[in-house]
Amino acid sequence: MTGPGDVRAPALAEPGNPRTDEAVGSLARRSVSAALVAVAAAAIAAWLFLAVSHLDDRYGVLHVQGAWMGLAQEANDGVLYPPLSEGGYYGGTRWMPLPIVLNALAGRITGEYLTSGKIVGLLLTSGLLVLVFMTLRRIATPAFLAVALTGTVVATDPGRIAGTTLGGDVLPVVLQVGALLAATSTRRKHALVVAGILAGLAFASKVTGVWAALALVTWLGVHGRWRDLARFGGTFGATIVVVLGAVELISGGRFSDNMLLLTFAGVGGGVGPIRAPNQLLYQLANFGLAVWVLVPFVAAGFMFARHLRGLSLYHFALGWALLTLLVIYTDVGAGANQLLDVTVLTVLAAGHFAGRLDASASQRQIAIALAVAVVWGTGTGVVLDLVPDVRRTVEGAQLGYPMRPLAGRIDSSEEFLSEDPYVPLSLDRKPVVLDPFMLRRLDLADPETVDDLIGRIERQEFSYIATIEPLNAEDGPVVANDTGEQWANDYWWDQFHFGLRVVTAMRRMYVLEGIVDEYYLYRPAP
Numbered sequence: 001m002t003g004p005g006d007v008r009a010p011a012l013a014e015p016g017n018p019r020t021d022e023a024v025g026s027l028a029r030r031s032v033s034a035a036l037v038a039v040a041a042a043a044i045a046a047w048l049f050l051a052v053s054h055l056d057d058r059y060g061v062l063h064v065q066g067a068w069m070g071l072a073q074e075a076n077d078g079v080l081y082p083p084l085s086e087g088g089y090y091g092g093t094r095w096m097p098l099p100i101v102l103n104a105l106a107g108r109i110t111g112e113y114l115t116s117g118k119i120v121g122l123l124l125t126s127g128l129l130v131l132v133f134m135t136l137r138r139i140a141t142p143a144f145l146a147v148a149l150t151g152t153v154v155a156t157d158p159g160r161i162a163g164t165t166l167g168g169d170v171l172p173v174v175l176q177v178g179a180l181l182a183a184t185s186t187r188r189k190h191a192l193v194v195a196g197i198l199a200g201l202a203f204a205s206k207v208t209g210v211w212a213a214l215a216l217v218t219w220l221g222v223h224g225r226w227r228d229l230a231r232f233g234g235t236f237g238a239t240i241v242v243v244l245g246a247v248e249l250i251s252g253g254r255f256s257d258n259m260l261l262l263t264f265a266g267v268g269g270g271v272g273p274i275r276a277p278n279q280l281l282y283q284l285a286n287f288g289l290a291v292w293v294l295v296p297f298v299a300a301g302f303m304f305a306r307h308l309r310g311l312s313l314y315h316f317a318l319g320w321a322l323l324t325l326l327v328i329y330t331d332v333g334a335g336a337n338q339l340l341d342v343t344v345l346t347v348l349a350a351g352h353f354a355g356r357l358d359a360s361a362s363q364r365q366i367a368i369a370l371a372v373a374v375v376w377g378t379g380t381g382v383v384l385d386l387v388p389d390v391r392r393t394v395e396g397a398q399l400g401y402p403m404r405p406l407a408g409r410i411d412s413s414e415e416f417l418s419e420d421p422y423v424p425l426s427l428d429r430k431p432v433v434l435d436p437f438m439l440r441r442l443d444l445a446d447p448e449t450v451d452d453l454i455g456r457i458e459r460q461e462f463s464y465i466a467t468i469e470p471l472n473a474e475d476g477p478v479v480a481n482d483t484g485e486q487w488a489n490d491y492w493w494d495q496f497h498f499g500l501r502v503v504t505a506m507r508r509m510y511v512l513e514g515i516v517d518e519y520y521l522y523r524p525a526p
Contacts, residue, residue, distance in 0.1 A: 117166025200239025
């Protein structure tokens with residue numbers, strides 16, 4: 001006789017059986033949830049491991065970070081925004097004041113500028129992840145997906161770089177995400193005041209940190225909230241006036257000197273409009289794969305909104321951030337680090353889309369597809385971007401340049417000129433040129449200002465010149481073309497650092513002594 005159990009067992013395996021479908025669906029949901037948590041945990045753990053392990057070395061530190069440290073040190077010495085040219089030294093920056101002041105305060109506490117700056121980056125990135133998760137839950141993103149999307153931020157190059165180095169890319173993003181969250185947390189009047197203050201501070205942190213303000217203005221205007229718009233706009237404007245006005249007074253007018261001359265220093269020529277969209281796609285596909293795979297779902301969120309009133313604040317923010325990024329990428333000095341804003345907002349827009357899906361069969365399938373895309377993208381980012389550096393760190397490999405480069409070669413009494421400002425800073429010396437990218441722009445705007453430096457080079461007043469790239473094609477891996485023209489080599493000096501006038505003098509008066517601590521070291525020619 002066949003028992004009841006013998007009858008039910010094969011029935012459960014029959015296709016189309018509701019109980020079978022429910023069991024399989026439950027198993028699939030648990031599997032996807034576990035995968036979401038796993039990739040998030042892997043991404044955040046790997047990033048934290050790298051950030052903490054490399055707090056006191058030069059992992060993620062290049063000449064750009066050397067300029068940040070130089071600005072922080074100058075601020076602690078009582079000179080906020082050094083003069084463009086004074087006493088044989090060259091300043092010049094287009095960076096806004098709040099990150100400089102923050103790094104200076106951290107350096108004052110620790111007595112140095114490398115580890116303190118990295119601690120600031122670590123803490124700010126941690127705060128950013130908390131804000132991203134809070135925002136995702138606020139817009140009804142399912143919990144496991146919200147966890148995974150939060151991990152996605154540091155599974156990209158922009159997120160990893162921001163969280164393991166120092167500089168000013170994270171602070172404006174933290175402030176702007178905070179502004180969006182404050183504006184949507186309650187309808188009380190003070191919410192827009194807080195949002196206005198945070199958005200104003202974001203602009204005081206980065207000149208392109210305006211997407212939150214533009215998004216809030218657009219969103220409030222679309223919904224006809226004119227009083228709230230006036231409240232936000234007034235607070236936003238007042239914050240900028242107070243903060244930047246104070247910086248202008250403290251710096252003795254040097255803040256405006258720098259900003260007016262150098263803000264658009266890297267923008268020029270007719271290729272900018274062509275370069276910008278190309279760079280946006282190239283940088284996203286190569287350095288932001290974890291969010292690149294989310295683009296179709298974000299696009300679906302835009303299409304499903306159907307009209308402006310159906311768009312969320314985060315859709316407006318992403319739209320403005322993309323437009324801002326297109327402007328940024330007309331600048332030859334912009335790179336993958338500029339993607340952090342769009343990375344975070346893509347994550348939030350994808351989370352908003354997930355939070356609006358209902359329980360219908362078709363939309364459940366979309367939700368599963370989104371979850372799989374997050375697992376795939378974040379997992380790929382972990383494996384390709386984070387794991388190699390984690391492995392090499394565990395093995396004790398050197399992942400950065402020496403801590404005190406050229407210390408055994410340059411005597412404390414010798415004058416030397418360095419392309420990387422970190423080199424003199426590490427030797428307790430003031431950089432002759434704070435930022436070679438800005439010097440090239442200064443030479444274009446006011447050549448007479450740079451004539452003094454060219455004269456010192458021609459008189460061979462520097463015992464050594466240290467460069468990141470070789471001065472001549474034959475000095476390094478850059479190969480000249482068939483006619484001997486240094487076209488590849490000259491592009492670096494003409495478009496990025498020093499400028500060809502300065503480099504021509506270096507080439508004429510200095511010869512390569514050797515490659516020391518990853519730098520090309522030149523001495524005066526006989």
